[in-house]
Amino acid sequence: MNQIKLMKRGQKGGDDAEEGPGAPELCKRLRQDDSEDGAVDWRLLPEEILLQIFQYLPLLDRAFASQVCRGWNQTFHTPELWRCFEFELNQPASSYLKATHPDLIKQIIKRHSNHLQYVSFKVDSSTESAEAACDILSQLVNCSLKTLGLISTARPSFMELPKSHFISALTVVFVNSKSLSSLKIDDTPVDDPSLKVLVANNSDTLKLLKMSSCPHVSPAGILCVADQCHGLRELALNYHLLSDELLLALSSERHVHLEHLRIDVVSENPGQQFHSIKKSSWDAMVRHSPKFNLVMYFFLYENEFGPFFGDEVPVTHLYFGRSVSKEVLGRVGLTCPRLVELVVCANGLRPLDEELIRIAERCRQLSAIGLGECEVSCSAFVEFVKMCGGRLTQLSIMEEVLVPDSKYGPDDIHWEVSKHLGRVWFPDMMPTW
DSSP: OHHHHHHHHHHHHHHHHTTSSSOHHHHHHHHHHHHHHSOOOGGGSOHHHHHHHHHHSOHHHHHHHTTSOHHHHHHHTOGGGGSEEEEEEOOTTOTTSOOOOHHHHHHIIIIITTTOOEEEEEEOSOHHHHHHHHHHHHTOTTOOOSEEEEEESSSSGGGGSOHHHHHHHHHHHHHHHOOOOEEEOTTSOOOHHHHHHHHHHHTTTOOEEEOOSOTTOOHHHHHHHHHHOTTOOEEEEEGGGOOHHHHHHHTSTTSOOOOEEEEEEEOSSTTOOOOOOOHHHHHHHHHHOTTOEEEEEEEOOGGGOTTSSSSOOOOSEEEEEEEOOHHHHHHHHHHOTTOOEEEEEEOOSSOOHHHHHHHHHHOTTOOEEEEEEOOEEHHHHHHHHHHHGGGOOEEEEBGGGEEOOSSOOTTTHHHHHHHHHTSOOOOBOOOOO
8 A cells, every 4th residue: 555655656756757857768658658558667767756756755655665666676775865864763652753663774774874974863761762872873883974963852861871882882983984074962971082082083074063961071171172173163062161261262263263152051050150251252252253153041040140241242142041130131231232132031020121222222233032921011112123123033022021001002012013113013922722
């Protein structure tokens, strides 16, 4: 039944392809055979067209299609189809997730490990799935990966593995690839020695490194990456790995201009202490990479913001995932002149009128804002939009955030805001489920 469905799909693809370029004579023969007895000899479908069809098929359908005939099976194993692959690994209990069949994994390792270039592993929260990912990594001794991503759909996953087992598997890829350009290893037990192996073999090619929530990496480890990977363009890490030395290393003449720096500022325990970064270090970064984006995610408690927003910081995208005080938002308007996007999850019951006006005055590049559980008077909000004007390409405000006043109410504010934006705008509605 599956083969019949797929042959029908293939017939549709063949009909579309016969008008395009490539093997017109074979397509003509296909059409002639079809007109004679109503049957199509799919073995005559041009290989380049069949390959394009396979590229659009989901993996499972592609596997079923490979059983139609020998020619289709050969196309199934074409190296071009295996350069980009995502291993989906989960336990039966996680039935809402798809899984890559073990038999297919064996085939890939046996026949296509040397073809893999862009690979990711998506695992659920179980240790078994993370172990399976490490087992596959350990067998990629003939690979030459350009990108590798380890994605946990839920914690703890990789963090529950013995560190030595994980490091051993990852080192296989670091040593054998020698051309990694993109590496995403968030929430893993990667450590300083393994990063040294990474840069020893891939320093000339590494451009993107994402490694937030990696507790075994020290500032010295990430500094080693910055010192040797001069082509690094994008870096994501936790705040405890950020240092003045790292920023100065990224600002050296040898280093390519950084395009994105993402920093997660996360409090594991209430009252946690955070270090501060010198303004001179940020200034060095801006001078070296004047167009770089600094993205900062804050998940702090109210009494932990002391080291932040005292001096000017070149943040461009700012997200507050927990409630943030009126005072902190007031400092944002004073110290973040490069701000492009601001998202505030929650605030207290004191209206943010003055803070929004100050942000509109000082942050002349602001083009996107989102407010969650906050309060803003309708008049102040209209004034904010009027000051920012049409550059506000994204404006997401819950209707409950806007407090009616003598000038504007919830029924007419959208007209005034739309006028200043130059497009139709309505506040977001609270879901009713």
